[in-house]
Amino acid sequence: MNGKERVLKTLSFEEVDRTPWVPYAGVQTANLIGVDAETYLKSADLIVEGILKAYELYEPDGLPVVFDLQMEAEALGCTLKWSKNNPPAVKGHVLQEKALSDLILPTADDGRYPVVLEAARRVVAELGDKIAIYGLICGPFTLALHLKGTPLFSDMIKHVEKVDEVMEFCNKVCMDLAKMYVDAGVDVIAGVDPMSSQIAPKHFDRFVKGPTTELNRFVRNLGRKVTSFCCGDATKNIELMCQTETDGIAFDENVDLKYAMDIAKKYKVSYGGNLPLTTVMMFGSPIENVDEARRELEIGQGIGYVLSPGCDIPFEVPVNNLIAISNLINGKPSSLELLESENQFREEEETVFDDVEIKPGEVFIEVVTLDSEGCPPCQYMCEAVKMVVPEYEGRITWRESLIKTRAGIQRMAHLGMKRLPAILINNEVVFDNIVPSESELIAAIEERIK
Numbered sequence: 001m002n003g004k005e006r007v008l009k010t011l012s013f014e015e016v017d018r019t020p021w022v023p024y025a026g027v028q029t030a031n032l033i034g035v036d037a038e039t040y041l042k043s044a045d046l047i048v049e050g051i052l053k054a055y056e057l058y059e060p061d062g063l064p065v066v067f068d069l070q071m072e073a074e075a076l077g078c079t080l081k082w083s084k085n086n087p088p089a090v091k092g093h094v095l096q097e098k099a100l101s102d103l104i105l106p107t108a109d110d111g112r113y114p115v116v117l118e119a120a121r122r123v124v125a126e127l128g129d130k131i132a133i134y135g136l137i138c139g140p141f142t143l144a145l146h147l148k149g150t151p152l153f154s155d156m157i158k159h160v161e162k163v164d165e166v167m168e169f170c171n172k173v174c175m176d177l178a179k180m181y182v183d184a185g186v187d188v189i190a191g192v193d194p195m196s197s198q199i200a201p202k203h204f205d206r207f208v209k210g211p212t213t214e215l216n217r218f219v220r221n222l223g224r225k226v227t228s229f230c231c232g233d234a235t236k237n238i239e240l241m242c243q244t245e246t247d248g249i250a251f252d253e254n255v256d257l258k259y260a261m262d263i264a265k266k267y268k269v270s271y272g273g274n275l276p277l278t279t280v281m282m283f284g285s286p287i288e289n290v291d292e293a294r295r296e297l298e299i300g301q302g303i304g305y306v307l308s309p310g311c312d313i314p315f316e317v318p319v320n321n322l323i324a325i326s327n328l329i330n331g332k333p334s335s336l337e338l339l340e341s342e343n344q345f346r347e348e349e350e351t352v353f354d355d356v357e358i359k360p361g362e363v364f365i366e367v368v369t370l371d372s373e374g375c376p377p378c379q380y381m382c383e384a385v386k387m388v389v390p391e392y393e394g395r396i397t398w399r400e401s402l403i404k405t406r407a408g409i410q411r412m413a414h415l416g417m418k419r420l421p422a423i424l425i426n427n428e429v430v431f432d433n434i435v436p437s438e439s440e441l442i443a444a445i446e447e448r449i450k
Contacts (some may be wrong), residue, residue: 003061007186011225011247013156013268013304015034019238019297021307021329022134022272023322025054026067027087027374028313032057036084037315041068042112043395047119048126051410055127058326060133062188065120066314068112069138069192069376072173073146076103076113084373085315100165101260103147105172106181117184124185134186135181139193139228140170140211142376150383153437156203163207171211175218182222189219190227190250190254192252196241197232197254198435204237212244213312220245227270231311232377233419233433235259242267252277252310254419257299265305272306275325278370281317286324287341293325312374345413353401353411358426363448365398366424368412372400380435381421388441395449 001009006020020066025032029050029112030040040046051063074080079092085401094103108289125135139148144166145152178189197210212228219226228246230237233254241249249271257274264271272295275281280292297307306331313322320341327334341392356364365385369378382400389396402408403420415424423431423441430444 002129002159004129004187006092007062007306008225010304010306011188011227013270014348014398018331019301019305019307019329020061021059021326022062022132023054023058023060023325024061024067024309024312025051025058025322026064027085027315028317029054031078031085031315032319037086038082038084038088040114040123041066041087044115044118044122047116048122051119051123052126056321059330060131060326062134063123063127064134064136064190065123065186065448066116067136067192068116069142069194070146071112071116072138072143072177074214075106076147076173078146081373083298083373086371087312088413089379090146090372093147095147095166096149096151099367100169103169105176111388113177113180117180119187120181120184128185128187129278133186134188134190134227135184135186136190137174137177137181139191139196139230140167141176141199141208143170143173145195145376145380149386150380150435150438153384154439156199156207157437158444160206162230165224166447167207167211171215171432174215178215178219178224179222182219182224186224188225188227190229191246192213192229194229194231195380196237197234197434198377198380198433199211199237200434201240204240209240209244211322212241212246216245216247222236222249227272229311231375235255239263242269248272248304248306250306250308254310257296258266261300268304270304270306271300272308273310275307275309275378277310277314278319279409281321282314282404283406283409284321286318286320286334289321289332290324290328290339293328297329302402314374351398353407355427356397356399359447362395362397362447363392363425365396366427367398367400367421367444368415368417368424369400369402371404372403375421377433377435378421381431382442383422384435384438387438388445390441392445392449396445 027037077094080088146200227248229250250272253276
C-alpha cells in the first residue's frame with residue numbers, strides 16, 4: 001500500500017496497514033530550499049522544488065500544494081502584507097471600499113491562481129501516483145472575514161442577511177477554486193476555515209454549516225475526497241463540522257484528540273492532528289517530537305486517523321524534528337546523532353514580556369497569539385483591538401504577545417492560559433478563542449475603565 005492509497009482509504013474510513021502521515025508543510029518547504037516565504041509563494045518552480053524536497057526528507061503519505069489562505073482574497077482585490085517567514089496576511093479588506101456586487105469571481109488567470117495551479121499540475125505529474133496531493137482552499141467564513149474585516153461579527157448580530165450574501169459569494173469562490181484544483185489532478189480538497197473556531201456553535205450552525213455542507217457535497221460530486229481544517233479551539237464546533245458531509249476533519253492541539261476521535265467515529269469521519277506547532281515541533285528536540293507523535297498514535301490510531309501537525313508548519317521548525325517523526329511512522333530507525341541534535345531555531349533577540357502597570361482610568365490590553373501575520377484567528381483578534389483603540393486615545397495600552405517565541409510561551413504559562421488566541425484586559429482573560437464584536441469589546445473596556 002503506498003501513501004496515496006493509505007490516505008484515500010483512511011478518508012473513506014477503511015482499514016489501512018498503518019496510520020498515514022501528512023505533514024502540512026507550507027512555507028516550511030521554502031525554508032528547506034533556502035528561500036523566503038514571499039519569494040516561494042510567487043513562483044511555481046520554487047513551490048515544486050520545495051514539495052519535492054519535503055517528499056524526499058519527510059517520506060509523507062500526503063502533502064499540500066501550498067498552505068496560503070489569502071490567495072483567494074488577493075485575487076478579489078484585498079491587499080496583502082507579505083512576510084519573509086509566514087504566508088501573507090490580509091491588510092486591506094475590499095468590502096470596506098466596494099460593494100459585494102462589484103466583485104467578480106476569480107478565474108484561473110487571476111492573482112496567483114496561475115502560479116499555484118501550475119505547481120499543482122507539476123506536483124501531480126511528479127508525485128501523484130505515490131502520495132495524496134491536497135489542494136487547500138480558504139474556507140467560506142474565513143474568506144468572508146478577509147473580504148469584510150471584523151465588522152462581519154457585528155453583522156452576524158445586526159444584519160444577518162448581509163452575512164448570508166457574503167457567505168453565498170465566498171462559497172462560489174471556494175467551489176470554483178476546488179474545481180480548478182480537481183482539474184489539475186489533486187486527490188483531496190481541504191477547506192481550511194480557521195475563523196470558524198472563533199464563533200459560538202449557534203453562529204456556526206446559522207452561518208457556516210449550510211455553506212460548508214454545500215461545498216463538501218460539491219467536491220464529493222467531483223469524485224474527490226474533502227476534508228475540513230480548523231485551527232484554534234474548535235472543540236465546541238467539532239460535532240457540527242462532522243455534520244457537513246465531510247470525509248475528514250483536522251484540528252490543532254487546542255482540541256483534545258480523544259474527544260474529537262470519539263465524535264468523528266460516531267459519524268464515520270476521518271480525523272487528523274494534532275502535533276503541537278510551537279511547544280514541541282518548533283522548540284522541542286527530535287526525541288521530544290518522537291515521544292509526542294508516539295503518544296498521539298497511541299490515542300488516535302485506528303480506522304480514520306491521520307497523524308499530522310495542528311496547522312501549517314511554521315517556517316522555522318527544525319528539519320530533524322520532522323525527519324524523526326517520519327522515521328517513527330515509517331518504522332525506520334533514527335540515528336543517535338539525529339535524535340540528540342540540538343534545536344536549530346535560535347532567536348537573535350529574545351523579547352521579554354514584562355507586566356504592565358495598570359493605572360486608574362486606563363486599561364492594558366494584551367492579545368496572546370501564535371502570530372497575527374500568519375494565523376487568521378490571531379490576526380482578527382488584533383484587528384478587533386485596533387478598531388477600538390482610537391476611541392480611547394491615551395487610555396489604552398496594548399500589545400501582541402506571540403507564543404512563537406520562548407518568551408511568549410513563558411508569558412502564556414505565567415498567565416495560566418490554555419487556549420489561543422485570547423484577549424486579556426488588565427491581565428484578565430476576557431475573550432478566550434472568540435473574536436469579540438466591536439460593541440462587546442467596548443463594553444468590556446468600559447467596565448474596567450470605570
